[in-house]
Amino acid sequence: MLVVWDMPKTRRSEHVTLKTIAEATGYSVTTVSRALAGYSDVAERTRKLIVETAEQLGYQPNITARQLRQKRTNTVGLILPTFSPRFSDPFFSELLAGIGNQAALSRYDLLISTQAPGPDELEAYRRIAGGQRVDGLLIVRAREQDPRIKYLQEIGLPFVVFGRSHLDQDYPYVDVNGELGLHVLTKHFIGLGHRRIGYISAPPDLTFAHLRLSGYRRALEESGIGYDERLVVIGDLTRRGGAQAAENLLALDPRPTAIIAANDLMALGVMEALRRKGLEPGKDVAVGGFDGVPESEFASPPLTTMRQPIYEIGQRICQMLIRLINGEHLAERHVLLQPELIVRQSSGQPIPI
Amino acid sequence: MLVVWDMPKTRRSEHVTLKTIAEATGYSVTTVSRALAGYSDVAERTRKLIVETAEQLGYQPNITARQLRQKRTNTVGLILPTFSPRFSDPFFSELLAGIGNQAALSRYDLLISTQAPGPDELEAYRRIAGGQRVDGLLIVRAREQDPRIKYLQEIGLPFVVFGRSHLDQDYPYVDVNGELGLHVLTKHFIGLGHRRIGYISAPPDLTFAHLRLSGYRRALEESGIGYDERLVVIGDLTRRGGAQAAENLLALDPRPTAIIAANDLMALGVMEALRRKGLEPGKDVAVGGFDGVPESEFASPPLTTMRQPIYEIGQRICQMLIRLINGEHLAERHVLLQPELIVRQSSGQPIPI
DNA sequence: CTTGACATCCGAAACGTTTTGGATTATACT
DNA sequence: AGTATAATCCAAAACGTTTCGGATGTCAAG
Structure with missing residues (x-):
């Protein structure tokens, strides 16, 4: 036997x-x-x-030995800025998919680590970048004063950013025009007759938080409605955070007739909160989001949103990074994409004036 | 200046x-x-x-140098068996999230590569595993005769499998009881009065394809309905594949009153196909899936499914792998989890007999 | 004064590869 | 015959780290 x-x-x-x-x-x-x-x-x-x-x-x-000798790893790194221990945010999944596939196409491997933003966030970057484990890094969800960008620039490692930062330095990035996006989206709701439109913004250290908020504001002001800061609350970009923020907005009197969230996940949370209050999203209160994650399409009702091509952005930043690593010239060092309005049922019907 | x-x-x-x-x-x-x-x-x-x-x-x-000397990388590897160039399948995303977070907890990094199954699939494994880039590997979506398992066993690299294979060797795995799962799910539809239940199976080289199919079959036979192979078609696990398979089933005369798919993604595709034919999922034709991906909850109508704790499985296989790497003993080398029936509106109302 | 124990340090090897700068031999050309 | 040229090959260094096996010096005990 x-x-x-x-x-x-x-x-x-x-x-x-x-x-x-x-x-x-x-x-x-x-x-x-x-x-x-x-x-x-x-x-x-x-x-x-x-x-x-x-x-x-x-x-x-032995790839390790080869890497040591050649001082080259054929690996790109990505450190997910995750607070909670999970990164199953559909936004990151989609981005990761784009990055991963592009890396695979160029025969690069992808090294992933997670690290919450905070005082020792740079530790992870020092370990990975300073430790020469990767040939370049991708930075996602850029912040106003982004220490990661400063650090990588300092040590001279190639990197590409998704999003923008308010720094004096020049660095390669891909971003989506959030100001325009929220302007378009807000106008859409105004066009449907809404006058009290709540907005759930993002944590203020994120650059896109300001841009999207000011798009929202501009749309209101241009339409003669005016900006009312009581209609704006800040959420943490999660579904639960969106639901909580929505509860605050719904407690106002009179309550908003529409609620826009700075990202889809929060918008989905808004719909949950509405349901819990016995309100029907898209009928009693219109809802809008931003991102165009797959879930938005299959929500009920399907979510009106500004779609940004997350997957393609992942591909693109990865491709740019690999070009940089290879010392090639970047045709476009700064890419600003336009998001696209996707109208679905959560917008609801035009309301009578 | x-x-x-x-x-x-x-x-x-x-x-x-x-x-x-x-x-x-x-x-x-x-x-x-x-x-x-x-x-x-x-x-x-x-x-x-x-x-x-x-x-x-x-x-x-310099981590590379350290790795070379210590012959240890503190990295676990995962090679996604992806056909199309995208791995934004929600199933993988969720799994990846669990794996990634668990790895981070144990201060391990995660190296990700993609490689379509096929003749040179092992190339990627040889490169990563044989090249000593990782201390261990995770194998997901096990197949009947899985060459990856054979290879890793041969070279003696620690690994853990999600799913089972029909091999003589013993290897550590975590799996979900798909036979039981489909038995429960099929019984659920039978209990609602359905007698013609279509089934969209998975590619036959995947082990779970057989298990789930036989659960479906057993439920039918136990209920005296009998197994009719014309009601079974094979899909490729994608949304589009599910839609195509559904079209085939709907062309039958009389058409099935319920359709079960081997995974959620295909079930979502079934709902699309129904809509395109002017049929209402959950009303004209009941639909069931398997996985419990987030999308299933937000589909319209929400999808009845057998939930498997994908995220937790990701955590678990990663944890087991790290234990193996550290030479620790595994309390449970073979884990078989029970999926949970989640009844949602796609089941529809009981139908009159 | 010798011995042993201890504290502190270091040279050299090792990990597996790539690359530099020849060395050796054969072949072709004046 | 002498010399340039080409074709093959290789020893040794280098990448940055860890670790083995001492070496050196100090101090207390015998």
């Missing part, structure tokens, strides 16, 4: 290295290395022999 | 290493290394001096 689980006690018993092949073929380590790398200064005969022996022995280059 | 963008021409000009500190303090590289590592055989005075100088110079250990 065959005993099937005599687990290998020897972990990775004897790993085959260049030296193994050298000894097997009688050539030097140098020649083996150069043969496998395809240099022209090794005879065709020997190259063949070496390649065959390597294959036969199941040789796999 | 200050010119703000004199970009650093020197990439990572002169990196400070142990040697730098050694020269600065007058001690040897050995002592510096041991001082920073907190060994007891270095005097308190010198340790302090060295630590201070290191801090002042902004020393960051």
